[in-house]
Amino acid sequence: KTIYLKDYAPAPYKASHINLVFELFEDKTIVRSEVLYIKNPDGNSSTLILNGQDQTILSVEIDGVAFTGYMLADNQITINEAGEKFTLTITSEIHPETNTALEGLYKSQGTYCTQCEAEGFRRITYFQDRPDVLSIFSVRIEADKSKYPVLLSNGNLVESGELANGRHFTAWNDPFPKPCYLFALVAGDLVRIEDTFKTMSGRNVDLHIYVRSGDEGQCDHAMQSLKKSMQWDEEKYGREYELDLFNIVAVSDFNMGAMENTSLNIFNTKLVLAHQETATDTDFMSVEGVIAHEYFHNWTGNRVTCRDWFQLSLKEGLTVFRDHEFSADMNSRSVQRIDDVDHLRRFQFSEDASPLAHAVQPDNFIEISNFYTMTVYEKGSELIRMQQTLLGEDTYRKATDLYFDRYDGHAVTCDDFVQCMADASGRDMSQFFLWYKQAGTPSLIASSQYDEEQKQFTLTLKQSQADTPGQTNKKPLLIPVAVGLLNEQGIETHPTQVLEMTEREQSFTFDNVKTRPVPSILRGFSAPVKLTTDLSDDNLRLLQLSDTDGFNKWEAGQTIALRTIERVMADSEVDISQFIDDIGIMIQQGLNNKGDKALLARALSLPAIAVIAQTQDVIDPAAIDSARTHILKAIKRTHKDALLRLYKDNLSMGEFSISPEAMGRRSLKNTVLELLTVTNGSGCAALAKAHYDHADNMTDRVAALACLSDSTQPEREEVFTDFYHRFKDYQLVVDKWFSLQAIANRDEIFDDFAKLRNHAEFNIKNPNRVRSLYSAFAINNPVKFHDPSGQGYAILRDAIIELNAINPQIAARQVTPFREWKRYTPELQAKMKDALQAIMDSGNLSSDVFEVVSKSLNG
Numbered sequence: 001k002t003i004y005l006k007d008y009a010p011a012p013y014k015a016s017h018i019n020l021v022f023e024l025f026e027d028k029t030i031v032r033s034e035v036l037y038i039k040n041p042d043g044n045s046s047t048l049i050l051n052g053q054d055q056t057i058l059s060v061e062i063d064g065v066a067f068t069g070y071m072l073a074d075n076q077i078t079i080n081e082a083g084e085k086f087t088l089t090i091t092s093e094i095h096p097e098t099n100t101a102l103e104g105l106y107k108s109q110g111t112y113c114t115q116c117e118a119e120g121f122r123r124i125t126y127f128q129d130r131p132d133v134l135s136i137f138s139v140r141i142e143a144d145k146s147k148y149p150v151l152l153s154n155g156n157l158v159e160s161g162e163l164a165n166g167r168h169f170t171a172w173n174d175p176f177p178k179p180c181y182l183f184a185l186v187a188g189d190l191v192r193i194e195d196t197f198k199t200m201s202g203r204n205v206d207l208h209i210y211v212r213s214g215d216e217g218q219c220d221h222a223m224q225s226l227k228k229s230m231q232w233d234e235e236k237y238g239r240e241y242e243l244d245l246f247n248i249v250a251v252s253d254f255n256m257g258a259m260e261n262t263s264l265n266i267f268n269t270k271l272v273l274a275h276q277e278t279a280t281d282t283d284f285m286s287v288e289g290v291i292a293h294e295y296f297h298n299w300t301g302n303r304v305t306c307r308d309w310f311q312l313s314l315k316e317g318l319t320v321f322r323d324h325e326f327s328a329d330m331n332s333r334s335v336q337r338i339d340d341v342d343h344l345r346r347f348q349f350s351e352d353a354s355p356l357a358h359a360v361q362p363d364n365f366i367e368i369s370n371f372y373t374m375t376v377y378e379k380g381s382e383l384i385r386m387q388q389t390l391l392g393e394d395t396y397r398k399a400t401d402l403y404f405d406r407y408d409g410h411a412v413t414c415d416d417f418v419q420c421m422a423d424a425s426g427r428d429m430s431q432f433f434l435w436y437k438q439a440g441t442p443s444l445i446a447s448s449q450y451d452e453e454q455k456q457f458t459l460t461l462k463q464s465q466a467d468t469p470g471q472t473n474k475k476p477l478l479i480p481v482a483v484g485l486l487n488e489q490g491i492e493t494h495p496t497q498v499l500e501m502t503e504r505e506q507s508f509t510f511d512n513v514k515t516r517p518v519p520s521i522l523r524g525f526s527a528p529v530k531l532t533t534d535l536s537d538d539n540l541r542l543l544q545l546s547d548t549d550g551f552n553k554w555e556a557g558q559t560i561a562l563r564t565i566e567r568v569m570a571d572s573e574v575d576i577s578q579f580i581d582d583i584g585i586m587i588q589q590g591l592n593n594k595g596d597k598a599l600l601a602r603a604l605s606l607p608a609i610a611v612i613a614q615t616q617d618v619i620d621p622a623a624i625d626s627a628r629t630h631i632l633k634a635i636k637r638t639h640k641d642a643l644l645r646l647y648k649d650n651l652s653m654g655e656f657s658i659s660p661e662a663m664g665r666r667s668l669k670n671t672v673l674e675l676l677t678v679t680n681g682s683g684c685a686a687l688a689k690a691h692y693d694h695a696d697n698m699t700d701r702v703a704a705l706a707c708l709s710d711s712t713q714p715e716r717e718e719v720f721t722d723f724y725h726r727f728k729d730y731q732l733v734v735d736k737w738f739s740l741q742a743i744a745n746r747d748e749i750f751d752d753f754a755k756l757r758n759h760a761e762f763n764i765k766n767p768n769r770v771r772s773l774y775s776a777f778a779i780n781n782p783v784k785f786h787d788p789s790g791q792g793y794a795i796l797r798d799a800i801i802e803l804n805a806i807n808p809q810i811a812a813r814q815v816t817p818f819r820e821w822k823r824y825t826p827e828l829q830a831k832m833k834d835a836l837q838a839i840m841d842s843g844n845l846s847s848d849v850f851e852v853v854s855k856s857l858n859g
């Protein structure tokens, strides 16, 4: 069933208080909920509708008297003419112990936990499961004391004590009204790491991280990240934490990354645990970013929440923007921006180019879980960034102050947020709001004219927006285009200026331009568009060497690389010596210790196959890969000695650190290792094995394994076996072991895959493990996933059909690599379509899988 934004109506009843009692038993859980319902004066109905799913009703009472006058159908209780004010008490039985969907209350390795966003609360009790119903929650939890010594919920602990039969209880009260998607409960045998934070007004907040015994040594980074986040939010947004306690609990079975439940954040272990022996630099960065993300939700999401799920980006886009900016402040701003844009292009641009393209504020959906997307999150973040660019940082801050002031304690819309931007700046933001409404990646074409006589430079920009499912004839957007000018010597003559494009085609003139300039366009990636320019390769080389904008410096090099790859794809004999020589200059800079190592590592990396694919009319992954590999081999052949020197120069590191410098050095050394091992011969394997043997951290080990993955040399087996035995007790590292084999671009992959699938440690009920095998294969092994035989597609098809019955959310996610099927070569297209059709025909599809598969096929 499709739900539409235009059908929004306020909730008919308010539920200002909810009292919940949980009795946890091994074979069932009894939930009693007592809610005071009062007719909503803004509502237009006296029919109370309560959502509920997968539960057995034991009793229903109104004002203490048994009540049978309700209808139960389609996962809803309906009470007609329900009255002005009454207390409804419902007792029901649920089964967390057999809940494999991991929504609502479920068990993860012996620990009870919850995931209620978006619509999981209805699996716990019957309630108006919608974010605009805000209630004060009181929660009592009863369970066996020896098995579940820790019993947690949101807010403050108000009571705890012993019960008969070795049981005990805790009682919690959260004084701030919240929507039910922010409810959380945890019961388990966990250890706790403690710290405190003093807020800007001088209050002390207790910070607790709960993990399984044995994992407590891997929590320090998460704790430091939390404290940094709390301080950053005070400094940058003036936001203080209001409760006395902030809990984080890490669980091994989790559909997404983490969840911002008020004062009781629940995390995937992958985003809490980090130690040099077990986590890569990328893991350290994700932990920091996601800890910050969930903490920032306290204000952007919880205190100010969403009116309905079409407004998801209100909290997610804004919170992603906040966590990106936080990470930029904590680490390297240019590196952060490059990595964020690379991620956006890889995954969001491809979403926009697929039948599942949708607006940042969508206007319809079947299953909201399918809208936790790159578009709502990452493009949503770019929309906030553009508003900050247009308003300037100071006015943007005034606007967010106004937003918190106006809407604290309310459930609001994206329109309300943008209105605050308008009110604080005095600007009309109505054209800007089209960014929320129109799906698809706009394309922007830039051309330049120089008038020698007038000393004027004119930049002409043309924007266009392609049709997407359900949307045609789109209007022009307000696009902020940050531009600076360099002269032929590479000196910046005109610093960054933000051009505001509002028309389909528009020209901007710069005065006082003494000689023909080289424009640096869309600095810092000031808008999420596909830019095409008339810049020559020489212009780009000048930007690559001299631009003052770190992002565009990198971007210029990537554009040259993309052009080179396209030339090789058109003619494998084409002369690429200029490109290879330029790489030599960069290697030389590295040898002279010039410039930032992290940036050099990124400059020495060719765009990924997925990024190149976005520039192709018809995608042929094998052709992209062979052109790419041809260039990588030429780089190695030409610069082998210099690369080896650069590798050795950066090999010894001293004491382990995750400072940006140390991470930059590792990333440079490992990028060079990748270039040196691209030919997969015996020397490559020996070098990678030596790298592995010398490693004192997971980043270097993973780099060595990645370089050996495609190899058929004996070292491959030795190193993978050693790695497994060394780390078999660390689930998150075993995930890496699965992934690093799933990405092997070699003929053995299909046999290997079957072995991995049948490995004793593979468990299809664990989302991390599923992602480590299937997502790694389908996303990071594009050549073998798109093998002409169709074997790759069959692997994913069968997994989706199996997962559909176990965990619909995870099953639907796995459809992603199929959704762009129409963009591949005719042979691949036909096979991808067959796989989608087979899923469609497999019967009993969850609404999650049904929506993404049917839209992929017909959209």
Ligand code: ARG
Residues within 6 Å of the ligand: 115, 117, 118, 255, 256, 258, 259, 260, 293, 294, 316, 369, 372, 809
């Ligand atoms: N609000 C969470 C976050 O972005 C995401 C949780 C969504 N979970 C889900 N199953 N749809 O931090």
Ligand code: ZN
Residues within 6 Å of the ligand: 293, 297, 315, 316, 319
């Ligand atoms: Zn979020």
